[in-house]
Amino acid sequence: MDFAALVDRAVAAGWRADEVLTTIIELADNHALMLAANADIEAALSILEKRP
Numbered sequence: 001m002d003f004a005a006l007v008d009r010a011v012a013a014g015w016r017a018d019e020v021l022t023t024i025i026e027l028a029d030n031h032a033l034m035l036a037a038n039a040d041i042e043a044a045l046s047i048l049e050k051r052p
Contacts, residue, residue, distance in 0.1 A: 001009075010020040 007017060007020050011017055
């Protein structure tokens with residue numbers, strides 16, 4: 001499903017277009033934060049695994 005179709009389906013389900021877009025932006029932002037946090041954790045674990 002492409003992006004425009006996703007927005008169209010959400011609007012057809014009763015959401016306002018601005019709500020849909022705001023929600024998508026929030027989801028993308030949260031996903032980016034999660035990826036960064038996971039990278040930080042992986043780096044910390046890598047350091048800990050190398051300790052004697």
